[in-house]
Amino acid sequence: MTPTPNSEPQDGPATVFIADPAVVSLYNHDDYYFDIVLVAGWPLLTKSEELSSYQEFLHIVQSCFDPEDYEGTRPAVYFYQPQYLHVTIATLYPLETKKPNDSELIKSYFTKLLKKAALREDWPSNPLQLHIDSTQLGAKAGILLWKELTGGLAKMRKTLEVIVAEEEQKVAGIRWKIHSIPGIVHTTFLRFSSEPKSCGDSVQRQYQSKVVTVIEHIFPMVISVPQVYLVCETTPFMHIPNDEDHVLWSANLAQ
Numbered sequence: 001m002t003p004t005p006n007s008e009p010q011d012g013p014a015t016v017f018i019a020d021p022a023v024v025s026l027y028n029h030d031d032y033y034f035d036i037v038l039v040a041g042w043p044l045l046t047k048s049e050e051l052s053s054y055q056e057f058l059h060i061v062q063s064c065f066d067p068e069d070y071e072g073t074r075p076a077v078y079f080y081q082p083q084y085l086h087v088t089i090a091t092l093y094p095l096e097t098k099k100p101n102d103s104e105l106i107k108s109y110f111t112k113l114l115k116k117a118a119l120r121e122d123w124p125s126n127p128l129q130l131h132i133d134s135t136q137l138g139a140k141a142g143i144l145l146w147k148e149l150t151g152g153l154a155k156m157r158k159t160l161e162v163i164v165a166e167e168e169q170k171v172a173g174i175r176w177k178i179h180s181i182p183g184i185v186h187t188t189f190l191r192f193s194s195e196p197k198s199c200g201d202s203v204q205r206q207y208q209s210k211v212v213t214v215i216e217h218i219f220p221m222v223i224s225v226p227q228v229y230l231v232c233e234t235t236p237f238m239h240i241p242n243d244e245d246h247v248l249w250s251a252n253l254a255q
Contacts (some may be wrong), residue, residue, distance in 0.1 A: 011138030013208070015200035019076075019138045021237040022095070023193040025184050027074045034103060035233045036093035036110050036248070037244065038160075039186050041225040042047030042127055042238060044187055047140050050223060051082055057211075057218050060238065061142065061190065064206040069196040076194040087130070087146065089156055089228065094179040095236060107232055109176050111248045113167065118158045118251050127226040127253050130185070132219040137207045142190030145214075152253065156228070157181050188237065209211040226254045 026031070045051050058079055062070050070077045094111045100106060117123060129149040136143050148154070164178050196203070230249040233240060240246045 005054075010035075010139050011143075013136060014139035014202055015204045016128055016139055017196050017200060018194050019194045020140060023138055024080050025236060026239055027193065029235075030198040031234045033095060033234055034093075034099045036106065036230070037091050037233060037238075038089040038114065038156075038228060038230050039086040039238065040228045041091055041130070041187075041223070042227075042229055042231075042242065043083045043084050044085040044087060044090060044130075044223065044225070047221075049221060049225055050219075053219050053221070054070040054082055054085075057215075058155055058189075058209055060214070060218075061137075061207070064137075064198075064203050064210060065196060066198040069198050074193060076196045078191050078193050080189045082201075082238070085189065086238050087153070087185060088182060089124075089153060089181045090160055090181045091142045093176065093231075093232070098235075102203050106176060107248055111230060113160075113163055114249050114251075115220045117156070117163045118161050120163070122155045122159050124150065124253055126150060126152065127224045131183075131221075132215055133154070135212055135215045137190070137204060140191065141188050144187045144189060144219075146185040146187070146223075148185045149254065153185060177245060191237070227252055244252065 022033075035112055045054050062077075062079070065077055069075060070079065090115075093106055102225060110176040127150075131149060132144065133147045134145045136145065161181070228251050229242070229247050231238070232242070232248055236247065
């Protein structure tokens with residue numbers, strides 16, 4: 001499994017929406033998954049103005065769908081609550097539907113990897129700074145796209161790639177490489193548990209006119225992100241507690 005950076009969102013603006021089986025696990029409160037991710041901003045929005053902006057944003061996005069698609073106990077359109085919002089720096093080990101037999105070894109390997117990475121000269125020593133760039137409603141998810149103003153997030157991703165390449169040379173046959181590194185800075189806020197009943201063409205037209213055009217006015221602030229977390233997810237999409245059972249390692253970027 002080699003790093004697979006992407007230069008742009010692969011899930012572009014869509015008029016057909018695809019259910020993600022993992023979303024159902026959120027309704028069922030399933031807790032048997034396994035993956036390792038490095039995230040920043042968890043939760044991403046903490047100040048009252050940021051939370052207020054997010055609620056305004058969700059209200060406008062919901063207006064693009066028929067109410068039956070987002071109301072009820074198990075709606076087709078699933079919106080993230082603020083405490084689950086985050087930015088993924090890298091997925092180090094991919095999502096599996098059960099804990100691997102060597103899960104403790106996997107966790108130990110990536111914890112050591114991050115500790116080494118954080119000692120590197122290029123590892124950022126100041127909080128990340130996020131400013132809204134755009135938003136997109138794709139076939140599988142809705143995302144907020146950010147500009148990271150300091151360059152620190154890009155440096156973290158590059159440092160991880162360098163560290164893994166060096167570790168490969170030292171440890172013959174190691175199979176735990178970085179699974180994927182996004183080429184974008186994004187926050188997922190919406191997924192689908194089933195196919196919405198709303199007309200996809202209408203939803204996307206409304207999203208472009210009612211959401212995309214005003215996104216910079218909804219989120220005018222710069223969001224400071226002072227910490228990163230290496231996390232073992234047992235429920236997808238960071239719907240887990242921020243506690244010692246899930247956080248393997250963390251770093252404060254404000255030195």
